[in-house]
Amino acid sequence: MTQELHIVGGGMAGSEAAWQAAEMGVPVVVHEMRPHVGTFAHQTGNLAEMVCSNSFRSDDDERNAVGLLHWEMRAANGLLMAMAEAHRLPAGGALAVDREAFAAAVTARLRAHPLVRVEPGEITALPEDGHWIIATGPLTSGTLAEAIRAETGAESLAFFDAIAPIVYAESVDMSVAWMQSRYDKGETVEEQTAYMNCPMTKAQYEAFIDALLAAEKTEFREGETAGYFDGCLPIEVMAERGRETLRFGPMKPVGLTNAHDPQVKPYAVVQLRRDNKLGTLYNIVGFQTKMKYGAQTTVFKMIPGLQDASFARLGGIHRNTFLNSPTLLDDRMRLRSRPHIRFAGQVTGVEGYVESAAMGLLAGRMAAAEILGRDLPPPPADTATGALITHITGGAEAKTFQPMNVNFGLFPPIDAKGGRRGRKDRYKAYTDRAKEAFSQWLADQS
Numbered sequence: 517m518t519q520e521l522h523i524v525g526g527g528m529a530g531s532e533a534a535w536q537a538a539e540m541g542v543p544v545v546v547h548e549m550r551p552h553v554g555t556f557a558h559q560t561g562n563l564a565e566m567v568c569s570n571s572f573r574s575d576d577d578e579r580n581a582v583g584l585l586h587w588e589m590r591a592a593n594g595l596l597m598a599m600a601e602a603h604r605l606p607a608g609g610a611l612a613v614d615r616e617a618f619a620a621a622v623t624a625r626l627r628a629h630p631l632v633r634v635e636p637g638e639i640t641a642l643p644e645d646g647h648w649i650i651a652t653g654p655l656t657s658g659t660l661a662e663a664i665r666a667e668t669g670a671e672s673l674a675f676f677d678a679i680a681p682i683v684y685a686e687s688v689d690m691s692v693a694w695m696q697s698r699y700d701k702g703e704t705v706e707e708q709t710a711y712m713n714c715p716m717t718k719a720q721y722e723a724f725i726d727a728l729l730a731a732e733k734t735e736f737r738e739g740e741t742a743g744y745f746d747g748c749l750p751i752e753v754m755a756e757r758g759r760e761t762l763r764f765g766p767m768k769p770v771g772l773t774n775a776h777d778p779q780v781k782p783y784a785v786v787q788l789r790r791d792n793k794l795g796t797l798y799n800i801v802g803f804q805t806k807m808k809y810g811a812q813t814t815v816f817k818m819i820p821g822l823q824d825a826s827f828a829r830l831g832g833i834h835r836n837t838f839l840n841s842p843t844l845l846d847d848r849m850r851l852r853s854r855p856h857i858r859f860a861g862q863v864t865g866v867e868g869y870v871e872s873a874a875m876g877l878l879a880g881r882m883a884a885a886e887i888l889g890r891d892l893p894p895p896p897a898d899t900a901t902g903a904l905i906t907h908i909t910g911g912a913e914a915k916t917f918q919p920m921n922v923n924f925g926l927f928p929p930i931d932a933k934g935g936r937r938g939r940k941d942r943y944k945a946y947t948d949r950a951k952e953a954f955s956q957w958l959a960d961q962s
């Protein structure tokens with residue numbers, strides 16, 4: 517008899533993983549703690565409940581990385597995309613759904629599947645044997661989180677994300693910014709020039725502080741404790757504590773010489789640090805923030821050099837349980853120290869409903885393949901699903917790892933040698949390349 521696959525958590529990732537494995541002929545048990553044990557965000561006992569917005573974001577599979585992820589999941593017989601389509605609401609180019617009908621439909625389809633059993637109850641310890649996927653999400657229950665922490669070490673499981681905005685390197689104006697590490701630290705030239713630096717005059721700094729203080733902020737939600745602030749203050753809170761605080765914190769100008777104007781000492785400097793191995797993404801160092809998204813783009817574009825910046829993701833601070841996946845997981849999403857356990861969904865350090873479901877799709881297929889005696893390699897890095905798994909299991913900088921949305925900055929660059937194409941054409945080239953590679957990856961499995 518084929519061995520069972522156990523999945524902990526019937527959210528976005530767990531539901532998709534269960535469907536994929538069952539469709540491959542593997543019996544699945546989904547362990548879901550709701551409604552017996554709740555979270556501060558979920559409202560129902562349904563599987564695949566959307567906890568906040570009712571949108572799966574852009575459905576443009578030609579020029580948008582999330583839309584491409586939709587396409588790949590549809591091509592792979594994804595349950596969540598099929599149910600989203602069935603309960604779609606008019607929303608321009610976005611894939612918005614009737615959330616209750618959507619979750620009810622996913623629940624009904626899984627419960628009706630002859631190979632799926634849903635077992636209510638909280639899992640409180642790491643399983644010793646069998647085949648498991650843990651997909652317990654950003655609000656993983658406390659007891660299980662403690663068990664994971666005991667296995668991985670305290671510094672490898674985070675309970676909050678504090679995301680500084682991430683910028684596409686190519687959109688930084690290097691006639692204003694320059695590359696240099698503070699005090700030229702490092703053994704190699706690469707290390708000595710590891711940061712992008714954006715200089716500010718006194719007038720620019722004062723205007724920036726005024727804009728920060730005036731910007732609209734989001735409030736903390738229930739369950740998001742302010743105690744967190746001791747470790748990682750949002751920049752606007754630092755600015756509220758004193759107009760000079762940032763100049764003595766993340767914006768200090770010391771140890772840096774403006775390569776474009778060496779005689780003039782900048783009044784303040786904003787630093788950007790490389791965020792992935794490809795060098796296509798840079799995060800703004802120390803700039804975690806609770807400013808609303810619209811305000812962030814306006815305020816950050818006041819930084820000289822970032823006036824035309826495009827953001828791969830904006831900043832935020834949220835309650836979020838996630839692993840340091842680059843150090844803990846292998847490229848089959850298995851916990852290196854206990855390879856019979858896989859992780860999937862937001863707990864692996866991806867962010868968003870769609871990204872979580874995509875990681876569930878992969879984990880479900882990989883676990884089922886293993887049970888059936890096959891090995892399933894991840895999709896190539898130039899697909900959206902492949903770019904995400906490559907990022908979380910190795911492409912990201914482990915030391916500064918923070919949750920990531922899918923975006924074209926995670927893809928191997930397409931235009932390295934050829935002439936510059938317009939951004940829209942380039943995105944189309946990325947999605948064309950991805951569709952071909954993903955179709956081949958699927959064909960190789962049949």
Ligand SMILES: Cc1cc2nc3c(=O)[nH]c(=O)nc-3n(C[C@H](O)[C@H](O)[C@H](O)COP(=O)(O)OP(=O)(O)OC[C@H]3O[C@@H](n4cnc5c(N)ncnc54)[C@H](O)[C@@H]3O)c2cc1C
Nearest residue numbers: 525527528529549568569639652653657861862868869872
């Ligand atoms: C407050 C909040 C708002 C958000 N808003 C958005 C948004 O608007 N858009 C967006 O794209 N993303 C949003 N997210 C992120 C969103 O949660 C994830 O994108 C997505 O739901 C993650 O999917 P998942 O399957 O990893 O986790 P979930 O969908 O949360 O599923 C995890 C499941 O595991 C269960 N579980 C947890 N612990 C145990 C246990 N020990 N035993 C058994 N079951 C367990 C939970 O009950 C839950 O059903 C938000 C997150 C939070 C916390």
